[in-house]
Amino acid sequence: MNDLINGILLVLNVKSILMMTLGAILGVVVGAIPGLTGTMAIALVLPITLYVSPWMGIPLILGIYKASGWSGSVGSILLGTPGNAAAAAMVLDGYPMKQQGKGMKALKASLVCGVFADFGSDVITILVCAPLATLALMFGPPEFMLLIIMALMVIASVGAGSFWKAVIAAALGLFFSLVGMDPVLSTPRLTFGMYQLLSGINLVPLLIGAFAFSEMIQKMMNMTEDSAVIKTSLNPSEIKENNSYTFREFRSTFKSVVRSTLIGTWIGLLPGIGSGVSPWVGYSAAKRSSKHPEEFGKGSLEGLVAAQAASNSVAGANLIPLLSLGIPGDTTAALLIGVMMAHGLIPGPLIFDRTPDAVYAIFATLIICDLVYLLVGLVTCRVCGNITMVRNSVLVPIVTVLCVIGTYAYNKSIFDVFVMVFFGLLGFAMKRNGVNVPIFVIAFILGSMFETNFRQSLVLLDGNLLAALGRPVSAVCALMIVGMVISNLYRFYKERKKNAA
Amino acid sequence: MLMGEKEGRSASMNKKDMAFSLICIAVSLLFIFWVIPNDVPTSSLSGDIPAAALPTGMMCAILVAGVAVLLEAVSGKKKVQEDEEENDGDKLNPLRFAVILAVLVGYVLALDNIGFYVSTLCFLTLGLYYYNRPRLSLVKTALISLIFLVCVFLLFEKGLVVYMPRGLLF
Incomplete structure (x- = not known):
């Protein structure tokens, strides 16, 4: 009980709430500008x-994470152009609503239902995390090794694009994580004589390079297209009810929102799938069970809120594998792991035992953030139209400089800035060739954990990894991996057969 | 999209995939046979694998996946749908890319040699001037850059006590 109160008090103060508010404002602004994403911010x-x-x-x-989850839909609703991949499904009904003069209603409905779904997902996260971590405490190195392999397989098999390119991304991420001192021998490995690499490649330059700098290079290459700014405005309708989202409307779509929340939470729980898939699943489930499926795609409020709820509910659930197993489920969780580790908080089952107040503080932040971004969203609804008109041509040089400043500030090292530029170029090349950058980053983060557990398992089992099958949890994990390999091969075979036909 | 257009796009994607897979194969072979054997120590612990095993394993995975992508590209059976989602800018202008790369690397080198504030002022002013159409005046872009740098100075140097690199100039 003491830990709970201490944890809540850690974030229930003016400074933390101000930071949440700042994060929510940043999230709304960045998410609403087409082409910029919350991950980048x-x-x-x-x-x-x-x-x-x-x-x-x-x-x-x-604050940024949660608010950008909603504000990505601002572009979908007002411009018909999604701010990010997760907001693509919101175009289907959001944009027609704007064309019918219900733009303000659409924004408010997506905000309220998004926050509701976020809250629901957070509650489930709080309830699930601790029991899962208790279960994970029974895991030894072989189990963790198999769990990481399983997570990488899920990510590679369900991620967008080619399976083989996902394998390349994962292998490349794991390879870069091996740079530095060998964990067993403590001798330099793949450092090429550079002393800066002895402690490995720093996570922050890699993250900024792969997520933000690569995007800036991409934009610099295609700037002529971005310079054309789509003008939009959000003039409130003269009909009063077109501007508000009433409790009656919320009640009428409640079932769809709850269903989508559960769908999004389940998808968020699985590593790597993320909010790109969940809105589509939530939307089609709502359409199938709706009394008015014919209205979907023509400005249906139910369709919009179902997609939004499924998208937002991924956010909380993504923290379940992070907090209880130490495995980041998506890119933002990967970024959060960087902050936590820099402050000496190591996510994983032991965090519940060693620093329970920190876990409760994170849980409390999740809940308070929902309220904060609801308020920020309601206040900024009216100016959202103006935010979407910010020109990329002004932002790109500034964000490029911010990438340099952020990387330098992390370690006060010009070498890190070069590392950031290197990963920016690598990320750019990966994106151009359809290679999934988030898989690369998650594999990089899991890499050192994988190697440590893998080599500990080898020493523990005297070089015979098959002996791990004698441990019940390992055997279950191994069976699941075999099942996944078989299902992937079957899917691959079916696709080839379909292509041949 | 017309059928011919689709086929043309698919062919160009296959060419791109071929180039990509060949690079993957070449890089992985280079690492497997030259870099890793020369730069990775060996382990003598009981049960442990050589320290080179994992890096080599990862490179082998890239090699196998690269060959698979090459085979897919050569057989031309790549799905058009996949082509469409792969990226939005197919045409890479090599000259533009070279100029952007040179400017970025030049800027990073200048940070330590000339100094953060002067090199960033130049980079931002030119960047804003070049990319904005209709063009903003040089004075306006310099002013935006200056305001931005003042904010950076106040936040980082005064607020967070992070001193940006000083070179020959400020």
Whole structure:
């Protein structure tokens, strides 16, 4: 009980709430500008969070994360252009609603239902995390090794694009994580004589390079297209009810919102799938069970809120594998792991035992953030139209400089800036060739954990990894991996057969 | 999209995939046979694998996946749908890319040699001037850059006590 109260008090203070508010404002602005994403904003503010207490840094990041989850839909509703991949499904009914003069209603409905879904997902996260971590305490190195293999397989098999390119991304991420001192022998490995690489490749330059700098290079290459700004406005309708989202409307769509929340939470729980898939699943489930499926795609409020709820509910659930197993489920969780580790908080089952107040503080932040971004969203609804008109041609040089500043500020090292540029170019090349960058980053983060557990298992089992099958949890994990390989091969075979036909 | 257009796009994607897979194969072979054997120590612990095993394993995975992508590209059976989602800018202008790369690397080198504030002022002013159409005046872009740098100075140097690199100039 003491830990609970201490944890809540860590973030229930003016500084933390101010950081959440700042994060929510940043999240709304960045998410609403087409082409900029919350992930990019988090990567850029990440170095700043290292100079403040974790209970100012983590609320800032969660504020951006949650608010950008909703504001990505602003472009979908007002311009018919999604701010990010997760917001694509919101175009289907959001944009027609705007064309019918219900733009303000659509924004408010998506905000309220998004926050509701976020809250629901947070509650489930709080309930699930601790029992899962208790279960994970029974895991030894072989189990963790198999769990990481399983997570990478899920990510590679369900991620967008080619399976083989996902394998390349994962292998490349794991390879870069091996740079530095060998964990067993403590001798340099793949450092090419550079002493800066002895401690391995720093996570922050890699994150900023792969997520933000690569995007800036991409934009610089295609700037002529971005210079054309789509003008939009959000003039409130003369019909009063077109501007508000009433409780009656919320009640009428309640079932769809709850269903989508559960769908999004389940999808968020699985590593790597993320909010790109969940809105579509939530939307089609709502359409199938709706009394008016014919209205879907023509400005249906139910369709919009179902997609939004499914998208937002992924946010909380993504923290379940992070907090209880130490495995980041998506890119933002990967960024959050960077902040936590920099402050000495190591996510995984032991965090519940060693620093329970920190876990409760994160849970409390999740809940308070929902309320904060609801308020920020309601206040900024009217100016959202103006935010979407910010020109990329002004932002790109500024964000490029911010990438440099953020990387330098992290370690005060020009070498890190070069590392950031290298990973920016690598990320750019990966994106151009359809290679999934988030898989690469998650594999990089899991890499050192994988190697340590893998080599500990080898020493523990005297070089015979098959002996791990004698351990019940390992055997279950191994069976699941075999099942996944078989299902992937079957899917691959079916696709080839379909292509041949 | 017309059928011919689709086929043309698919062919160009296959060419791109071929180039990509060949790079993957070449890089992985280079690492497997030259870099890793020369740069990774060996382990003598009982049960442990050589320290080179994992890096080599990862490179082998890239090699196998690269060959698979190459085979897919050569057989031309790649789905058009996949082509469409892969990226939005197919045409890479090599000259533009080279100029952007040179400017970025030049800027990073200048940070330590000339100094953060002067090099960033130049980079931002030119960047804002070049990319904005209709063009903003040089004075306006310099002013935006200056305001931005003042904010950076106040936040980082005064607020967070992070001193930006000083070179020959400020």
